[in-house]
Amino acid sequence: MVLKEYTKPLTLEEVKQPTFGPREVLLKVKAAGVCGTDLKIRDGLVPTKELPLIPGHEVAGVVAATGTEVEGFREGDEVLVSFYIPCNECRTCLSGRQTICERLQGRIGFEFDGGFAQYVAVPEICLIPKPQEISFRQAAVIPDALGTCYHALVRRAQVKNGDYLVVVGGGGGLGLHAIQIAKWLGAVVIGVDVAEEKLNLMKAYGADLVIDGAQDPSWSKTVTDYTRGLQADHVATFIAHQPSIDEGLKAVRKGGDLVLVAYREAVQFNALYGHLNEIDLLSTRAATKADIEACLKLVTEKKVEPVIGKAIHLSELNDGLQLIKDGNIKGRLVIDIE
Numbered sequence: 001m002v003l004k005e006y007t008k009p010l011t012l013e014e015v016k017q018p019t020f021g022p023r024e025v026l027l028k029v030k031a032a033g034v035c036g037t038d039l040k041i042r043d044g045l046v047p048t049k050e051l052p053l054i055p056g057h058e059v060a061g062v063v064a065a066t067g068t069e070v071e072g073f074r075e076g077d078e079v080l081v082s083f084y085i086p087c088n089e090c091r092t093c094l095s096g097r098q099t100i101c102e103r104l105q106g107r108i109g110f111e112f113d114g115g116f117a118q119y120v121a122v123p124e125i126c127l128i129p130k131p132q133e134i135s136f137r138q139a140a141v142i143p144d145a146l147g148t149c150y151h152a153l154v155r156r157a158q159v160k161n162g163d164y165l166v167v168v169g170g171g172g173g174l175g176l177h178a179i180q181i182a183k184w185l186g187a188v189v190i191g192v193d194v195a196e197e198k199l200n201l202m203k204a205y206g207a208d209l210v211i212d213g214a215q216d217p218s219w220s221k222t223v224t225d226y227t228r229g230l231q232a233d234h235v236a237t238f239i240a241h242q243p244s245i246d247e248g249l250k251a252v253r254k255g256g257d258l259v260l261v262a263y264r265e266a267v268q269f270n271a272l273y274g275h276l277n278e279i280d281l282l283s284t285r286a287a288t289k290a291d292i293e294a295c296l297k298l299v300t301e302k303k304v305e306p307v308i309g310k311a312i313h314l315s316e317l318n319d320g321l322q323l324i325k326d327g328n329i330k331g332r333l334v335i336d337i338e
């Protein structure tokens with residue numbers, strides 16, 4: 001599926017098989033996750049290569065051919081893809097923060113053609129072996145929907161056993177994984193969302209308390225009561241919705257942090273309140289390969305379950321993007337590719 005013009009539907013086309021370099025493999029795509037970020041890509045709201053572009057950054061498949069210098073993988077290997085292509089040599093890479101690499105080569109599905117296709121070229125350094133017991137659909141969901149949550153909670157907020165964590169937008173495709181990862185970490189999890197179905201999902205995936213933000217717009221008070229006045233150590237926002245960010249800030253304890261997982265260019269932060277209470281505002285960017293490998297281990301050990309709401313065919317991608325836009329997916333949307 002090819003994006004030729006921003007804001008327009010993608011078109012299904014026959015394209016040439018991608019060329020691949022000596023340190024890359026040609027991957028036969030088996031499953032690709034669809035994400036809110038793909039909507040941003042379609043609408044030109046995030047940087048990409050010059051169009052046309054084949055999006056798709058959540059990819060799992062089978063190695064179909066290898067470049068001459070590829071050593072660790074061979075034809076037939078089942079893999080998932082870490083979609084950032086870092087230099088692995090700069091100071092941020094050496095400190096383990098490859099998604100903010102100072103010489104980032106790009107991302108598969110953004111600056112390079114991605115996985116909404118039968119084949120995609122992937123550098124060997126981005127490949128992660130897929131265990132047999134994990135399905136391609138599950139594998140496709142891990143790099144972003146789980147990885148981003150893991151990176152935000154473990155690497156950025158450093159959520160610990162016994163911490164109080166509020167997950168705002170906890171009933172969505174990322175939030176349900178954040179809740180599971182937080183429970184694995186031993187946190188007490190308060191999920192905030194709207195609509196009964198999402199509240200029930202948050203409960204089902206382990207939230208200790210769920211709050212309907214529509215019924216209880218001043219929900220920071222409910223958090224204060226539930227924590228017996230202690231308030232939340234961390235509030236992670238999975239929707240870039242100003243009233244939720246404002247309310248979330250009020251729910252953070254002195255010295256706690258507000259983690260902006262969802263983002264857009266302009267959000268307001270009450271810096272006076274932040275100053276008075278030394279609240280850390282944490283930005284977070286996607287997931288490193290190590291984060292994705294850690295998530296794969298959690299899934300393999302059945303500590304976290306990838307939540308797949310719906311699977312569609314490649315030709316149905318435009319309808320799928322609309323479902324995401326309308327918030328009509330429980331968990332993640334995955335494309336099966338033959």
Ligand SMILES: [Zn+2]
Pocket residue numbers: 034035036037038057058144145
């Ligand atoms: Zn994504």
Ligand SMILES: [Zn+2]
Pocket residue numbers: 086087088089090091092093094098100101102103104
């Ligand atoms: Zn780097």
